[in-house]
Amino acid sequence: MNAAADRDARHGAGYAAYVFDAYGTLFDVHxxxxxxxxxxxxxxxxxxxxxxxxxxxxxxxxxxxxxxxxxxxxxxxxxxxxxxxxxxxxxxxxxxxxxxxxRLDCFSEVPVVLSTLRQQGARIAILSNGTPAMLDEAVAAAGIGTLIDEVFSVDTLKIYKTAPAAYALATQSLGLEARDIAFQSSNRWDIAGAKAFGFTCHWINRAGAPDEYPELAPDGVFSTLEGLLA
Structure with missing residues (x-):
């Protein structure tokens, strides 16, 4: 891997699309x-x-x-x-x-991070276990609707992440290969599933949790989504 590509994998720069888990990643479940x-x-x-x-x-x-x-x-x-x-x-x-x-609070850095990535030309999407109605309410309450291009809910499939079909919602709907998508989640199990599917994965380890699933390691680990902009 050349230096530029290595930086992309570590810092999340230069992807065609950034797909975010919702609960715990964009929205504070607590x-x-x-x-x-x-x-x-x-x-x-x-x-x-x-x-x-x-x-x-x-x-x-x-x-x-x-x-x-x-x-x-x-x-x-x-x-x-x-x-x-x-x-x-x-x-x-x-x-x-x-x-x-x-009507969960979104994390404080979310609006700036999403806005910056969109300004760089990336498409922004949510891929979540939440129902479409739940996600619509959460996005509206957080005031980030104008920063999201697509919202994908597993409710259309009737199966939850980490089923590969759940992650395929993003590739199929965005018309992109898995390698062209950066996937972000605060849930280590979700990162494991997304990595197995083929996404470049960034674990947003807000709680400082120990690592798991060593055979399905994330490409980057950040304490907040601001790490995507480093």
């Missing part, structure tokens, strides 16, 4: 609970962590079992388990938490 942390009490972070963990677990179990249920439904089911695990938390907060999840 912001819904933080908005109500006072009402939730001292266990709010553990509650939020469990909500996210169960939400993801349910996607994998349903995909492997061939029993698809959409992401909005799984988000509600995961929340109900959290209330069962934390019976001291007032269940009347359920509706408020679900509303907050539909």
């Amino acid at each position: 912001s819904a609970v933080r908005r109500h942390q006072q009402a939730l009490g001292p266990d709010y972070q553990a509650f939020s962590d469990l909500w996210r963990a169960k939400q993801l677990e349910y996607t994998w179990v349903r995909s492997l079992a061939g029993r698809y249920r959409d992401f909005a439904t799984l988000t509600e089911e995961a929340l109900d388990v959290c209330f069962a695990r934390f019976p001291e938390i007032d269940r009347s907060l359920r509706a408020d938490l679900l509303e907050a999840y539909r």
Whole structure:
């Protein structure tokens, strides 16, 4: 690999398209609970962590079992388990938490990063487990709709990432080879699936988590999306 190509792989410069995971990558999945942390009490972070963990677990179990249920439904089911695990938390907060999840905060660097990449001539897309309605609401609430060219939801396939067909939504719809697409996710398991598919992958390791899946290593690791502009 020559020096210019090596820089591209490490820093994400020069790709025809940048495809982003949504939840945890563009949108802060814990912001819904933080908005109500006072009402939730001292266990709010553990509650939020469990909500996210169960939400993801349910996607994998349903995909492997061939029993698809959409992401909005799984988000509600995961929340109900959290209330069962934390019976001291007032269940009347359920509706408020679900509303907050539909309008998650985006991470502070997102607008500038997306705008800069578009100015460089790249196409910008989202590829997510979220339903089209969920993604439309999240994008609108974050005010980044003008910075996104395409939004791809696995709901059209009825199977979740890391199924190869989920990543193929991007190549087929954008008319690009996998090698011409840079894929960004905060989820290491998602990076593993995208790398297996053939994307150049950038792991946005916001939490400083240890690496996994060494045979499916990311091409770059950044603490925020600003690493794409370095």
